[in-house]
Amino acid sequence: MTTTETDVFTAEWQAWHRDHEQKRAAPHGFLAITGLHWLSDVPVRFPDAPGVWFTGAEGGVIVALDEGAELVVDGETVRGRHEFGIIPERGGVNAVWNDAVIEVAKRGGHDIVRPRHPDNPLRVAHTGTPTFAPDPKWVVPGRYEPFAHPEPTTVGAAVAGLEHVYDAPGRIHFAVDGQELSLTAFPGHAPESLLVLFTDATSGVTTYAANRALQLPPPGADGTIALDFNRATNLPCAYTDLATCPLPPAENRLPVAIEAGEQIPRERR
Incomplete structure (x- = not known):
């Protein structure tokens, strides 16, 4: 990226994160x-x-x-x-x-x-959430492979003994530093969009231990999809024990350090 492109990338990320924090700290959030x-x-x-x-x-x-x-x-x-x-x-x-x-x-x-x-x-x-500095290198190209039929996937929750069941539509394959990885995807908020819940080598060190989330746009017709880990966010359970957030499926525990996105909230430090 050129200096101008990097500046635009950073400004867009800052606007996105500012909006995300405003929603998180809304009067009834x-x-x-x-x-x-x-x-x-x-x-x-x-x-x-x-x-x-x-x-x-x-x-x-x-x-x-x-x-x-x-x-x-x-x-x-x-x-x-x-x-x-x-x-x-x-x-x-x-x-x-x-x-x-x-x-x-x-x-x-x-x-x-x-x-x-x-x-x-x-x-x-609440005064905001610490983050890694946005870095274009963490916009990672991926390939989405849909399952023949959505697969019911049971995951744990932030509340002990509670379980959530999601119909997983497929998996996303990508690479970080030459290491081939994949994530089971769940349906996102918008039609055809996807959600991945994951942990990685930073979890419990610089990022929240239980989970992080990444909302993804609908994949292209050829299955191409970009994972912008700069936009990996904390779920509500990172801030409060009064949340029932889902945990990632076991296969979404990445063995690499994703040094991008939101870090451990100040409220948990």
Whole structure:
């Protein structure tokens, strides 16, 4: 790259990371979570959410609000007893309560309530995430090979005893310093995009020990794909114990040092 190209590359990375940090530290982002509450058929109160919460006989999440308390769900104000219905796996509903948001979700087959309060000290004190300096050498060409059929892949979670299951669509092959490597890919957020979860030789040293994530664009028609490890990010569990983040599959533990992307958060140092 020329000096000008490197400057453009760095500026684009800086803009991307600034936007990523803003989303992370949003008023109701993961840094605002104050509790991870697991529901059962036994009604229970939580100190950071209104009312009494439980999973009903039909499997749906129910809250019984106290007199005078209210939530806003999908733009509608609800009072008294409200049934959220059955929440799909990895799905969720956000209910507004004053200046807080009460996340109602399902993770690993369990209904959970995760209140998000903007004044949570973890969010208020966050000053940004350390990173490696962006370097074009960590934009690595790869080749995507889809499986004949998506393969259900079970991985562990940041919460002991919890498991996540993803339908892996294929694997990505690439090389670092002449060493041939590959990563099992999961579906990404956007249609046809991919997500890889991985650890490497820096994990637990300069980067978070449990996992890092890399969102990837849809592969080309010929399977070509670029892995920009400068954009490897921490998952929420790197900052808070109130997250249920998935761990990488065993085959995604890379034996090389990927000295790119986000490092161990200051909150964990």
